[in-house]
Amino acid sequence: xxxxxxxxxxxxxxxxGEEKAAHPPEKRDGFVGPxxxxxxxxxxxxxxxxxxxxxxxxxxxxxxxxxxxxxxxIKSYAPDIVVVGPGFNAxxxxxxxxxxxxxxxxxxxxxxxxxxxxxxxGLEIYKRHGYFVPTGDSAATMRKAVPDMVAIIKKLLAxxxxxxxxxxxxxxxxxxxxxxxSRRAVDMLLxxxxxxxxxxxxPMPVFDRVTPPPxxxxxxxxxIALVSSGGPVPxxxxxxxxxxxxxxxxxxxxxxxxxxxxxNGETAHGGYDPVYANLDLDRVLPVDVIKEMVTxxxxxSLHEYWYSTVGNGTSVANSVAFAKDFALRLxxxxxxxxxxxxx
Amino acid sequence: MVKEIERAGITVAHMCTVVPISMTVGANRIVxxxxxxxxxxxxxxxxxxxxxxxxxxxxxxxxxxxTEVEEQTVF
Numbered sequence: 001x002x003x004x005x006x007x008x009x010x011x012x013x014x015x016x017g018e019e020k021a022a023h024p025p026e027k028r029d030g031f032v033g034p035x036x037x038x039x040x041x042x043x044x045x046x047x048x049x050x051x052x053x054x055x056x057x058x059x060x061x062x063x064x065x066x067x068x069x070x071x072x073x074i075k076s077y078a079p080d081i082v083v084v085g086p087g088f089n090a091x092x093x094x095x096x097x098x099x100x101x102x103x104x105x106x107x108x109x110x111x112x113x114x115x116x117x118x119x120x121x122g123l124e125i126y127k128r129h130g131y132f133v134p135t136g137d138s139a140a141t142m143r144k145a146v147p148d149m150v151a152i153i154k155k156l157l158a159x160x161x162x163x164x165x166x167x168x169x170x171x172x173x174x175x176x177x178x179x180x181x182s183r184r185a186v187d188m189l190l191x192x193x194x195x196x197x198x199x200x201x202x203p204m205p206v207f208d209r210v211t212p213p214p215x216x217x218x219x220x221x222x223x224i225a226l227v228s229s230g231g232p233v234p235x236x237x238x239x240x241x242x243x244x245x246x247x248x249x250x251x252x253x254x255x256x257x258x259x260x261x262x263x264n265g266e267t268a269h270g271g272y273d274p275v276y277a278n279l280d281l282d283r284v285l286p287v288d289v290i291k292e293m294v295t296x297x298x299x300x301s302l303h304e305y306w307y308s309t310v311g312n313g314t315s316v317a318n319s320v321a322f323a324k325d326f327a328l329r330l331x332x333x334x335x336x337x338x339x340x341x342x343x
Numbered sequence: 344m345v346k347e348i349e350r351a352g353i354t355v356a357h358m359c360t361v362v363p364i365s366m367t368v369g370a371n372r373i374v375x376x377x378x379x380x381x382x383x384x385x386x387x388x389x390x391x392x393x394x395x396x397x398x399x400x401x402x403x404x405x406x407x408x409x410t411e412v413e414e415q416t417v418f
Contacts, residue, residue, distance in 0.1 A: 283384030
């Protein structure tokens with residue numbers, strides 16, 4: 001029977017949430033957590049022989065070491081296919097799944113099957129290294145994700161071509177077309193001239209990039225503002241910004257704050273261990289040193305408000321809307337530069 | 344958010360721990376930080392040393408803001 005190794009994080013292994021995100025890599029024989037559903041759906045065509053588990057924080061903060069260990073553990077089972085996640089819209093988990101896919105693809109040369117939400121940052125970077133099926137943005141869609149992944153695994157095991165059901169890898173594949181290239185190109189051109197719909201065979205990539213704005217000429221006269229996606233808010237989270245999938249951002253005055261303490265600030269973010277930020281929010285939004293630098297004349301002046309949201313699973317559309325909104329206020333106040341912190 | 348602020352013509356220094364994410368979202372001036380739960384601190388240090396570390400990171404960001412870049416740059 002074909003052998004599958006499954007990579008999952010600390011949460012899906014049942015070890016715990018954020019408090020266990022620093023868990024180093026470990027391997028266990030057989031399936032763990034979502035591997036059970038995977039195993040059942042494979043109905044004896046393949047077996048989950050081992051599970052490799054690593055905390056999301058550990059993986060992303062110790063990339064080299066974690067990569068080496070995880071690869072070694074996966075290799076020890078000599079898998080035919082490696083399954084990662086699904087990671088849904090969890091940023092760090094998606095990055096880890098993608099990184100594992102890359103490691104396996106480049107070093108073990110066996111196919112990788114996973115599942116990610118379309119906005120997961122891990123997808124954009126690593127999609128060429130595995131068959132990632134589209135999932136919903138949370139684990140609530142696991143029931144749909146597993147059969148989708150299994151469908152691809154079964155095709156791979158049967159030696160069939162896998163052409164649909166996953167995010168395009170962006171790799172070229174040779175095939176025999178009925179009509180030769182010149183004919184297809186002329187057909188497309190004729191359709192275009194006739195104002196009809198045509199489908200290009202070579203879509204141009206869309207790069208949404210902003211040209212870097214000019215450097216600040218003199219920091220001693222510049223007006224700076226602080227923005228964060230790490231969820232820094234006044235104690236009590238007065239606007240009730242959601243701990244994930246935020247629907248709003250907050251605007252808070254820095255007038256009376258020169259230093260964060262456990263009494264005046266906390267984080268609303270639900271995607272990382274909040275203990276350190278709640279004790280001293282300067283660790284997320286460096287108000288203490290910025291205010292000192294303004295007083296010392298190192299920085300010209302500070303915009304009175306900080307803008308904060310929670311970047312945990314928050315949609316790109318919402319983030320764009322938030323920033324467009326407060327960017328207007330920054331412009332009105334002649335702010336020339338921003339320090340934006342992310343967790 | 345970084346891109347939308349820059350689209351408005353305001354220069355941004357993105358301070359974050361997972362640099363590949365920052366590259367994907369299109370930040371132009373990237374300053375790597377300490378760890379995900381405490382980008383601008385380190386609870387294992389004595390308070391004064393921790394603040395010193397934060398000061399150094401913020402100065403690095405100020406320097407990034409004062410540096411012309413042609414493309415995405417990690418400082």
